[in-house]
Amino acid sequence: MTDRIAQLQTLVRASDNLHINTEWLDYAGVVEYYPEELVITVKAGTSIKEIKKTLAKNSQSYFFRE
Amino acid sequence: MSVVHQLLRALPKGIVITGSENTRAYECDGLSVYRQKPLAVVLPENIEQVKQVLQICKTNNTPVVTRGAGTGLSGGAMPLEKSIVLGLSKLNRVKSIDVKNRLAVLEPGVRNIAISEAVKEHGLYYAPDPSSQIACSIGGNVAENSGGVHCLKYGLTVHNVEALKVLTIDGEELVLSRKDDGLGLLALMNGSEGLLGIIIEITVKLTPMPQLAKVVMAAFDSVRDCANAVADIIKAGIIPAGLEMMDKFAIEAAEGFAQVGYPLDAEALLLCELDGTEAQVQAELDTVLKVLSGASTLKVSESEAERLDLWKGRKSAFPAVGRLSPDYYCMDGTIPRRYLADMLEKINELSKKYKLRVANVFHAGDGNLHPLILYDANVPGELEKTEEFGTDILKLSVDMGGTITGEHGVGVEKLNAMCHQFNSKELEIFHKIKQAFDPDSLLNPGKAVPELHRCAELGAMHVHNGKLPHPELERF
Numbered sequence A: 001m002t003d004r005i006a007q008l009q010t011l012v013r014a015s016d017n018l019h020i021n022t023e024w025l026d027y028a029g030v031v032e033y034y035p036e037e038l039v040i041t042v043k044a045g046t047s048i049k050e051i052k053k054t055l056a057k058n059s060q061s062y063f064f065r066e
Numbered sequence B: 001m002s003v004v005h006q007l008l009r010a011l012p013k014g015i016v017i018t019g020s021e022n023t024r025a026y027e028c029d030g031l032s033v034y035r036q037k038p039l040a041v042v043l044p045e046n047i048e049q050v051k052q053v054l055q056i057c058k059t060n061n062t063p064v065v066t067r068g069a070g071t072g073l074s075g076g077a078m079p080l081e082k083s084i085v086l087g088l089s090k091l092n093r094v095k096s097i098d099v100k101n102r103l104a105v106l107e108p109g110v111r112n113i114a115i116s117e118a119v120k121e122h123g124l125y126y127a128p129d130p131s132s133q134i135a136c137s138i139g140g141n142v143a144e145n146s147g148g149v150h151c152l153k154y155g156l157t158v159h160n161v162e163a164l165k166v167l168t169i170d171g172e173e174l175v176l177s178r179k180d181d182g183l184g185l186l187a188l189m190n191g192s193e194g195l196l197g198i199i200i201e202i203t204v205k206l207t208p209m210p211q212l213a214k215v216v217m218a219a220f221d222s223v224r225d226c227a228n229a230v231a232d233i234i235k236a237g238i239i240p241a242g243l244e245m246m247d248k249f250a251i252e253a254a255e256g257f258a259q260v261g262y263p264l265d266a267e268a269l270l271l272c273e274l275d276g277t278e279a280q281v282q283a284e285l286d287t288v289l290k291v292l293s294g295a296s297t298l299k300v301s302e303s304e305a306e307r308l309d310l311w312k313g314r315k316s317a318f319p320a321v322g323r324l325s326p327d328y329y330c331m332d333g334t335i336p337r338r339y340l341a342d343m344l345e346k347i348n349e350l351s352k353k354y355k356l357r358v359a360n361v362f363h364a365g366d367g368n369l370h371p372l373i374l375y376d377a378n379v380p381g382e383l384e385k386t387e388e389f390g391t392d393i394l395k396l397s398v399d400m401g402g403t404i405t406g407e408h409g410v411g412v413e414k415l416n417a418m419c420h421q422f423n424s425k426e427l428e429i430f431h432k433i434k435q436a437f438d439p440d441s442l443l444n445p446g447k448a449v450p451e452l453h454r455c456a457e458l459g460a461m462h463v464h465n466g467k468l469p470h471p472e473l474e475r476f
Helices: A002-014 A048-056 B003-010 B020-026 B047-059 B112-122 B138-144 B185-189 B223-235 B248-258 B278-291 B304-315 B317-322 B337-354 B382-399 B415-421 B424-437 B452-458
Strands: A030-034 A039-042 B040-042 B064-067 B084-087 B094-098 B103-106 B161-167 B173-177 B198-205 B212-220 B242-247 B268-276 B297-300 B327-330 B358-362 B371-375
Touching: A030 A048, A039 A048, B003 B040, B003 B047, B020 B040, B020 B084, B047 B064, B047 B084, B047 B161, B047 B198, B064 B138, B064 B198, B094 B112, B103 B112, B112 B138, B138 B198, B161 B185, B173 B185, B212 B223, B212 B278, B212 B304, B223 B242, B223 B268, B223 B278, B223 B337, B242 B248, B248 B268, B248 B304, B248 B317, B248 B358, B268 B278, B268 B304, B278 B297, B304 B317, B317 B327, B317 B358, B317 B371, B327 B382, B337 B358, B337 B382, B371 B382, B382 B415, B415 B452, B424 B452
Parallel strands: B040 B084, B064 B084
Antiparallel strands: A030 A039, B094 B103, B103 B198, B161 B173, B161 B198, B212 B268, B212 B297, B242 B268, B242 B358, B327 B371, B358 B371
16 A cells, blocks of 8 residues: 555656546545544545445434535 | 823723722633733723724734633633733624524624523524523633533534624724635634634524423443443434533532432433424434433433423532632543543542542533532642642643643633643744734733743643653544
């Protein structure tokens, strides 16, 4: 993963018009979730569906629209 | 001619208060251990007079300490030596009420409870409810970003203010609104503690009164079980209208004062209020009662009178504790809910170490602690010991991933604690923001943000990762 981020950094520096596909990075998943704090930290490539599924287990939701 | 003479000459009779005896009433706010008399107190009756005061003070390079009702608990409205106090209590008109859009436009001196009273006939109220709501003013609420029991569900002051009119030190009128693009200046002004401008008009959001409210009282045999119940309620997807906790000492004090039937054999007590439509309240009640099934006593209010009775003990807890000790010091740290039990245990250990009693009665749902440290100011050294105890609690709050203030502000009280919360780069940014609004540092100077040398002298500069105290604690 560190290699991939370094690779991405090189690409960003070299280009002024770059489309980033986070799926390519495989950079997804919940970093931290404490339902009692009403806060979730996720990696940038996490799908909205997965976040919603995780939150729903505790009758929680969040406001972003799909 | 001195600045006081200039003010006396420029303003009508009765607006400028001078003389040692007359200004004594303004020498402190609700944190009465810190006192300082100002040069004079000015109580303007209109915005034009506020502008005149600012102009005279600016010309004379005289600091201005703005004051609402003086109920603040961190010394934010305490005068500075050679400063003028600008009291806005006479600007107390409700300017307009917009029922359709649920908004009210207010002058800064309108009392918090007076907003709800003014809109009651429309089935509306103003949600943030600091304990001092019968006296405190909306301008002061904005300056301190005040909270209260209902803030868990309905938000702090910052979430309930739609627009502000602010005077800069130059007398320029800024209009800030939630609808503005760009920098979040409206949010910046909430909690700015009189350092950035004079708040002269506030547009607040009004909330429909709930059809029904019920309170659940749950008593526990252990503090840990009670604290965990707080986290479990939120974890179950319920945001109660209020979620308050009291420890044994606080229960005994409140019951002795208000006689509302709190169980005296309990180690900790939880009050959980649910509001909304009848169906909402019933659905939430079912879940909450399931979560609280481990309680030793469980009671649900069956009438409005019973609900108010159950709250009466909690609401009188501070004066009740005041009966048990010559003085008490109210702290205001906030921590993640999952550490509530650990924190209460540590406060207990500190209480033994410092040989000072503590009563805990607080907004548990927000993780906002209010430990009341009991002391006697007439015993030499006891206040200093109390302050040291308080600082330890605030440091613990930061170490647990929390903050040094939940709703009382920094003022003069928590300047040292700010050194623990923020590093020098962060503090420098705060100073730059202050400079952008007030380059000559005339608005409440020295409050809220500590000078860097103060932190250096304390040796309490922010400790970087890897060298944190209390390494046993899990962190964000």
